[in-house]
Amino acid sequence: MAVVFGHLAFTKRGRHIIDCNGYGLRVPYNIDASDNIHSSDALFILLVEKSFNYSSLTLEGFCDRFPCILVYVDRPDVVAQLFFRKIHKDLNLPLFALVDSDPQGFKLLKFFSTYGCGGLTNNLTPLDIKWSGMRPSDLDKHGLPKLCRLPLPKRDTKILHKLLKNDFAKKNPEWANELTLMLKTKKKVEVGALSALEDISYLTTTYLPFKLQEQDWL
Template identity: 50%
Template sequence: MADKKNKKRALDDEDEDPQHVPFKKRLKPDQSILKTLQTLTKSVQSDSSSSNSKTLTLSDLSLSSSCREVSDLDLSDVQSSIERLAIRAAFSILSNQGFAYDVPLRTSANQLYVPELDRIVLKDKTSSRPFASLSTVRKTTITARILQLVHQLCLKSIHVTKRDLFYTDVKLFQDQAQSDAVLDDVACMIGCTRSNLNVVAAEKGVVVGRLVFSDNGDMIDCTKMGMGGKAIPPNIDRVGDMTSDALFILLVEKDAAYMRLAEDRFYNRFPCIIVTAKGQPDVATRLFLRKMKMELKLPVLALVDSDPYGLKILSVYGCGSKNMSYDSANLTTPDIKWLGVRPSDLDKYKIPEQCRLPMSEQDIKTGKDLLEEDFVKKNPGWVEELSLMVKTKQKAEIQALSTFGFQYLSEVYLPLKLQEQDWL
């Protein structure tokens, strides 16, 4: 009977779990946390106004291997590039030499992590794609077709998705992976970003909080977007006029955490912009985040799951993905801070055993692989955290914090993190 009573009490106490009361007590008044944040914001803004490493470009570095980077081109530049490629092919055919495209190699052997820039770039190897060869005739035909379709988009000045592009010639492309891959080749050949080709990915991301911007001419106030937030537009070139009184950008991996913060209007307590791609970062969200960081000069704090994929997602925002390394300058956001949930938080915040999950063999392998990556190695704090994860073989999602109450994330965990400047 005594035992039963104890059990009963334990249930009653759940709302005020004694394990996390100490954390709540450690919270200082918001005003003092805001001062901490103001210092952070100011340091980021003075960093970017002085001409320091942030303005470094590839050409400033004397690298042993030369690298290729694309630039942000106008639609008319893209159009004339395609026309030049077509004329060159025509001349080559008329002089009885057939034709071939020179296509930049996008394999990992042709990629390089540049620590000074903190991103992955593409080296300058290319391969020839001749029409008159059994092994490349198909790919050459696809390349010519994609060039022609992108040329149409330039003339009409409209945006389409990769899926639209695929559907213009299903029998030739066979599956979308083939037209998608050649699309990236074409961007490299022209030397522009994929967005410059007016081919955009389906939108996934949402943004809410202290941000005003224009989308295709309409002014959007993201403090007035209710709980749903504003869908991040697929075409960054129609986004502009960003203004904000936020102190930082909070980059959130998951939809659920985003929703919690949006419903609690966290951005009113701590002025910030909250953004999420709902999982894997898509190109539109990466471009949008970079644009915010560059125009508003705000620190970016990331809230991801405590697992290898959380860190991987952080690295894609920060240093780029291998697949799109030719465009890393436009897609990556430098200097993202890892706020949480970090492997060391699991013990620090006393996340109960039952909310931690054992890492699978694959998880552990991914974690170990990440430890070998340059962008992790250059941040000793990250190495320490990741090593701890691999050692304990435990992972946890952001939602694990819900075990202390559904609003623990917005009312205790994040405010305390900010107060203690606990980011890496």
Template identity: 35%
Template sequence: MTSLKSLASELVLSEVSRLMEVLTRIEGIILEIVTSLSKGEAPVLTLTNRSSWSNISFDRAIGLQMSSGSSVSVIRSDCPSSVTKFAQILKILSVIYRLVQRNSYATKRDIYYDNTQLFSSQKAVDHIVDDISCMLKVPRRSLHVFAQTFPFHRISSNIGGIRNIVSSAKFVLIVEKDATFQRLLDDNFCTKLFPCIIITGKGVPDVNSRLMVRKLWDTLHIPIFALVDADPHGIEIMCIYKYGSVVSPSNPSYSCTVYYPMWPVQCLSVSNMLWVPKDVLIPLTKRDESKLSSLLKRPYLTSQPNWQKEMELMTQSRVKAEIQSLAAIAPDFLTSIYLPNKLRYGGWV
């Protein structure tokens, strides 16, 4: 009983420390603005360029991290082209401060509808929340702002509040597309072959989806597989689940990266090329080729030779394939043949 009380006390102290850190960093930004005003100077905000890989470092123990790179954007309060964004950032900072102070939560959509005149679109709010996450150097979940409210049977909004996960599942299968996810459910895949857990982020995953997978890995310690399209976009989604993204890098204190062993289960590999009918293969576009080139330059790819091999094969063949292309062989080929063989005999790349 004493050890349980001690653990509970440590968790409470850790949570309080996390909340105080966010509040302190916001107060530091406001103090800089007030100091500038007191000197008769126009306040500015400096944002790290989240789209530049020059601002990203990779640590094998942590994952992707935002570093103090040279590529920054300066948001001036006295410049017509940036004064609106300056006001938007301050508004969202004030909302976040109140949320963290009260230990309550809101969605990005809540913030948008709170002041639609200030925010030109929902996308503007989305970008600024990510900017603030990088500016404060904390993961987005520490801001108490969620992408959306998930139905319970998918993903809870408060991943940190989920306790006592117990499962007989043999593995977790991450599915890129919701349509494929629904097909697996319809075919009763979770119980027909192996007891397993399937999860989807409906394309590029938000932080909550990644945190849920991380929670499952930390709790159950079972293999993680990814079923994605055999194209550059699918490979990037797999990388985001494992290593994080430039818009939401890791933080040493509160890991935002879902960093765990993962085996991709893809439709297009050296052995699979003969399986998929040629007429359903799709030629790579110039944008695809550019994405492949960019992916191959990412710092973590040196530790993934099989992923590199997959991308090199794609570059040489100049074709890509969607998960649905397996239906051209047989309607149930994915669930009855492809996945069972991949999972039974270790045929993942």
């Protein structure tokens, strides 16, 4: 499932006006039926993994303080990828990603950055998505408690080794360095672990604002 929320409006089949500012809308299956996509003041598009992170951002008014468009996905989804690409093409806004610091988060990031999978998307060019977080290098930078740093199981270790051999990692050496760090520390962390810090709203009040203001992304 994928949901879009924030400073975005479009028409469906040229008739029904859809406004995503104030409530989340399930990404339309028929992408071609969505037209006249516009936003009056969005500054960027943020890809979000996990419902907990999406709920935190929407309920705590992140989009009000940082006008943006959220695209929440819980797994790789071709429909969501095509919609993500369409709003990027029509609005020409920067793309950022907020995923867990684990192999699955990286695979989701890779899926949306490249052409994904399947014949529907093989002719698409790579997208310039900025990896904002959660990155392995963030663990010490933001003082994540040891209890939040989960051990990396052998299955994940094998996935990381495979990802590092992939052409995608070779073309993105900074991202590959983060995967190598994950292998070195043998730890993975979910974005939701940020709530264990001094402020339960750390994600929306400190972490993401820091990322945006300091341009801390890869």
